[in-house]
Amino acid sequence: AEEIKSLALRPAFPAIAVNRDNTITVPPGYTAQVICRWGEPLFSNGPAFKIDRSNSAAEQAQQIGMHHDGMHFFPLRGGQSSSERGLLVMNHEYIDDDALHPNGPSVVDGKRPAAEVAKEIAAHGISVLEVARGESGWQRVDSAFNRRITGETLMELTGPVRGHAKVRTKFSSDGTRTRGTLNNCGHGVTPWGTYLTCEENWAGYFSNRDETRPREHSRYGVPSGNSRYGWDTAQERFDARAKASSASGDFRNEPNTFGYIVEVDPFDPNSVPKKRTALGRFGHEGCWFAPPRTGRPVVCYSGDDAQNEYIYRFVSRQPYVPLMSGNSRDLLDSGTLYVARFNDDGTGRWMAVDIANPDLQAAAAAAGVSFADQGDVILNTRLAADLLEATKMDRPEWGAVDPVSGEVYFTLTNNSRRAANAVDAANPRGPNAFGHILRWRPENDDHAADGFSWEIFVLSGTETDSAVLPGQGGSRKLGADSIHASPDGLWFDRGGLLWIQTDMSGGQLREGPFGNNQMLAADPVSGEIRRFLVGPSGCEVTGITMTPDLRSVFVNIQHPGEGGGNEFWPDFGNAPPRSATVVVTKDDGGIIGT
Ligand code: FEO
Ligand code: CA
Ligand code: CA
Ligand code: CA
Numbered sequence: 001a002e003e004i005k006s007l008a009l010r011p012a013f014p015a016i017a018v019n020r021d022n023t024i025t026v027p028p029g030y031t032a033q034v035i036c037r038w039g040e041p042l043f044s045n046g047p048a049f050k051i052d053r054s055n056s057a058a059e060q061a062q063q064i065g066m067h068h069d070g071m072h073f074f075p076l077r078g079g080q081s082s083s084e085r086g087l088l089v090m091n092h093e094y095i096d097d098d099a100l101h102p103n104g105p106s107v108v109d110g111k112r113p114a115a116e117v118a119k120e121i122a123a124h125g126i127s128v129l130e131v132a133r134g135e136s137g138w139q140r141v142d143s144a145f146n147r148r149i150t151g152e153t154l155m156e157l158t159g160p161v162r163g164h165a166k167v168r169t170k171f172s173s174d175g176t177r178t179r180g181t182l183n184n185c186g187h188g189v190t191p192w193g194t195y196l197t198c199e200e201n202w203a204g205y206f207s208n209r210d211e212t213r214p215r216e217h218s219r220y221g222v223p224s225g226n227s228r229y230g231w232d233t234a235q236e237r238f239d240a241r242a243k244a245s246s247a248s249g250d251f252r253n254e255p256n257t258f259g260y261i262v263e264v265d266p267f268d269p270n271s272v273p274k275k276r277t278a279l280g281r282f283g284h285e286g287c288w289f290a291p292p293r294t295g296r297p298v299v300c301y302s303g304d305d306a307q308n309e310y311i312y313r314f315v316s317r318q319p320y321v322p323l324m325s326g327n328s329r330d331l332l333d334s335g336t337l338y339v340a341r342f343n344d345d346g347t348g349r350w351m352a353v354d355i356a357n358p359d360l361q362a363a364a365a366a367a368g369v370s371f372a373d374q375g376d377v378i379l380n381t382r383l384a385a386d387l388l389e390a391t392k393m394d395r396p397e398w399g400a401v402d403p404v405s406g407e408v409y410f411t412l413t414n415n416s417r418r419a420a421n422a423v424d425a426a427n428p429r430g431p432n433a434f435g436h437i438l439r440w441r442p443e444n445d446d447h448a449a450d451g452f453s454w455e456i457f458v459l460s461g462t463e464t465d466s467a468v469l470p471g472q473g474g475s476r477k478l479g480a481d482s483i484h485a486s487p488d489g490l491w492f493d494r495g496g497l498l499w500i501q502t503d504m505s506g507g508q509l510r511e512g513p514f515g516n517n518q519m520l521a522a523d524p525v526s527g528e529i530r531r532f533l534v535g536p537s538g539c540e541v542t543g544i545t546m547t548p549d550l551r552s553v554f555v556n557i558q559h560p561g562e563g564g565g566n567e568f569w570p571d572f573g574n575a576p577p578r579s580a581t582v583v584v585t586k587d588d589g590g591i592i593g594t
Contacts, residue, residue, distance in 0.1 A: 009495035009497050009593065009594050010497075010523050010528075010594070011528065011530045011532075012593070013030070013593055014027050015027070015530035016532070016533075016534060018483070018514055018518070019516065020516055021516070022536045022537040022565070023569065024535060024536060025534040026532065026584055029587050029588065031584065032582050033138060033583050033584075036064055036068070036090070036127075036131075037064065038068070038580065039063045039578060040063060040064045040140070041062055041063050042062055042127070042147070042148065043062075043142050044142050047059035049063065053100065054102050057118035057119035060122040060123050061122040061150055062148065064092075064127050064129070065092030065122075065124060065125055065127055066096065066099075066123040066579055067092055067579050068093075068542075070184070070186040070198070070543050070556075071091070071543040071544070071545050071581070072187060072195060073554060074087040074089065074267075083133075083549035083551065084132060085130070085133070086130070087129065087145055087267070088130075088131045089128050089266045090126060090543060091126050091184035091185065091197050091198075091543070092123060092124055092125055092579075093185050093558065094124065094201075095120050095123050096562070096577065097120060101116055105120075105229070107230065110233065111230075117231050118152075120151075121151035121152050122148075123150075124180070124183070125150040125151055126148075126149045126181070126184060126264065127148055128145055128146060128148075128266045129146055130145050130146060133552065137583070137585075145266065145269055146269075147269045149197075149264065149273060151180035151182050153180055153181070154179060155179065155272065155274070156176065156274045157175065157176055157177065157260075157275050157277060158330065159275075159276055159278035159333045159378070160373075161379060163176055164256075166247075166253055167253050167257050168248045169248065169251050169257070170236075170237075170244075170249055170250055170251055171251075179237070182199060182205050183199055183201045184197040184198060185305070186198055186284075186286025186287075186398050186489075186542075187287070188261065188286055188287030188289065190298075190332075191289055191320060192331075193267070194265050195264045195265075195266050196261050196262065196263055196264075196286075196287045197273075198285060199258050199284055200283045200305055203217075203220040203221040203223075203255065204222075204228035205238060205258075206222045206239075206255045207223050207225065207226060207238065207239055207240065207241075208223070208224060208241055208252075209225070210240075219380065219382050220259065222255050237251045238251075240253075240254055240255050256281075259284070260275040260276060260277055260280075260284070263332060276333060277378050278333055278337065278378070280312050280353065280381040281378055281379055281381045282304040282312070283305050284302050285398060286302065286303075286399065287302045288301050288398075288399040288401055291401065291403070291406065292320045294322055295319045297318070297320065298315075299316075300313070301314075301399045301410075303399060303410060305395050307395055307415050310391070310393060312337060312353070312381075313338040313340070313350055314332070314336070314337050315335050315447075316331045316332065316335040318335075336353075337352070339384075341391050342391040342438075344424055345425075347451065347453055348452045348454050349451055350450045350452075353384045353385060355373060355377050360377075363388060364387055367387060393427060394418055394429075395413045395414060395415055396410055396411070396412060397410075397413045397487070397490070398489050402439075402524055404496045404524075406441070406442070406445055407440065408441075408442075408447075409439045409457060409492075410439075411437050412432070412435055413488050413503060414485070415432040416431045418430040419431070426454065433485070434460045434485040435460045435487050436487075437456070437490070439455060439524075441454075455469070460485050461478065461485060462478070462485075462513055463477055463479060464477070468529070476527070478529065481531055482528075482531065483514055484520055484529075486503050487501070487502055488542060489543065489544055493553075495591065495594075498521070498522040499520070499532075499593075500521075500522055501518070501540075501541045501543075501544060502517045502518050502519075503540045505540075509538075516536065516538075517540050517541045518534045518541055519531075519535075519541050532593065533555060533582075533584065536557065536561075536570070538563045538564075538565065539557045539559055539560040539561070539569070541555060541556070541557060541558075543581075549591075552592070553583070556580075557569070557579060557582055558579050559577070560579065560580075561577030
């Protein structure tokens with residue numbers, strides 16, 4: 001494939017109209033192909049998907065997981081061009097338990113059946129799938145790299161929380177290990193070529209019915225009643241009550257082993273995933289790196305997607321040196337975590353979420369709060385950020401770093417709990433039904449600097465209630481080609497086009513002017529936005545990656561058919577709805593979006 005010669009690409013495809021069709025719509029001149037459906041066996045001789053939904057847990061563990069989300073294409077070199085063969089690594093955020101079982105989820109004598117729960121756990125996690133482009137488009141390959149990581153896979157805890165008294169459990173009495181990763185939403189890719197999978201709404205998978213719950217549970221919303229899928233009734237590790245005389249006799253600390261960014265080496269199928277606790281414990285949407293600079297720390301950003309939560313940054317202690325491979329380097333284990341304050345004058349500041357920060361010490365003392373050590377601060381990242389008076393955001397979802405300008409973009413998806421009298425310049429609408437996208441430029445273009453300047457890129461919404469670059473000398477509104485709401489996925493291709501994906505739900509999805517969830521391309525300089533793809537009924541469009549030649553774009557379609565229907569994408573007939581990846585190519589072989 002020829003090199004991408006020009007940066008700063010501009011969207012140049014005909015925008016498509018909003019629609020509510022139960023299919024994938026792309027612009028004329030483009031073709032969409034469905035690959036990697038939930039339930040496909042990892043290997044061609046593996047257990048076939050059963051449309052009567054009767055696959056077992058053991059079979060599900062050898063099949064692609066459910067509810068695809070963040071995703072990355074890692075090129076593979078060798079006989080073919082790196083844009084024709086690679087590893088597609090993707091998250092499986094959560095499950096549709098009606099689609100997972102022949103008669104939906106059941107409860108027997110107040111308990112979830114063990115076999116159903118085991119299947120549900122096996123449908124979570126990530127998939128590593130080798131794919132190659134051939135005569136008939138993209139196909140999966142039987143590959144030694146193909147792997148499932150599930151809610152049951154052995155994981156190591158690394159960084160400040162490793163071995164902490166508050167992560168000792170009956171499973172790991174020294175607090176160094178845990179099992180599984182759950183609710184993996186967005187993702188990240190390290191400069192050294194590993195995949196980061198990010199634990200978002202993990203708290204609901206547990207239950208703690210004790211009279212008083214520790215702050216490590218209550219501040220994160222670990223339920224005091226029923227857990228999300230009732231797993232606590234089937235497996236003791238999801239029941240976080242204190243039942244024994246010591247923490248290593250029960251699972252009171254199991255929820256404390258969740259809420260992290262997890263590093264996975266997709267090129268080593270035997271590697272043990274590592275929960276990198278230095279990057280904070282919260283509802284991680286994803287993790288996005290500033291361009292690495294040799295001899296300088298690595299810097300990455302992560303948002304906490306819950307109403308009125310925060311945006312964080314991590315700066316490594318050790319400098320980056322190129323050619324670091326796999327998990328051999330532990331750059332993400334030591335460094336400083338920061339949380340953002342967005343001032344109303346367009347400036348901003350990163351504040352260290354660190355036990356050595358005198359501002360944190362003073363605020364904690366004033367509030368009567370104490371932290372035993374940095375591990376304790378990390379376990380209570382949200383509380384520490386509260387004390388630092390960070391800016392409460394409208395649900396930070398994905399971030400993206402502009403390869404041309406170095407600016408960082410973040411989606412704030414919406415916030416029904418933002419009161420009209422509690423707005424600020426960075427979260428200017430209360431309630432915020434439609435969401436918006438912020439961007440900032442680090443001081444001196446140094447992502448490790450503590451200051452930045454920020455502005456709003458777009459206030460999402462309707463043709464009457466929206467604004468593009470509102471601070472830049474008079475704003476424009478979105479039009480028929482660009483209206484959208486609840487921006488979530490966000491990604492820069494290396495040519496400089498900004499891709500926006502939406503996660504509307506409820507009435508906004510059913511009745512709004514926006515049609516089905518969709519993906520749009522934006523010009524970060526002019527603010528022009530054009531709709532590129534509309535998903536099938538009920539789905540969320542999330543997860544995007546391209547081949548290095550920018551001629552194939554992979555997009556995930558999550559929870560198609562949510563909200564009901566008679567026939568479900570992509571198989572229709574009697575088949576259940578199936579999350580899947582869509583790969584879009586241009587019929588003339590050109591660069592996507594141009
Ligand atoms: Fe799983 Fe914040 O979206
Ligand atoms: Ca999301
Ligand atoms: Ca979302
Ligand atoms: Ca989702």
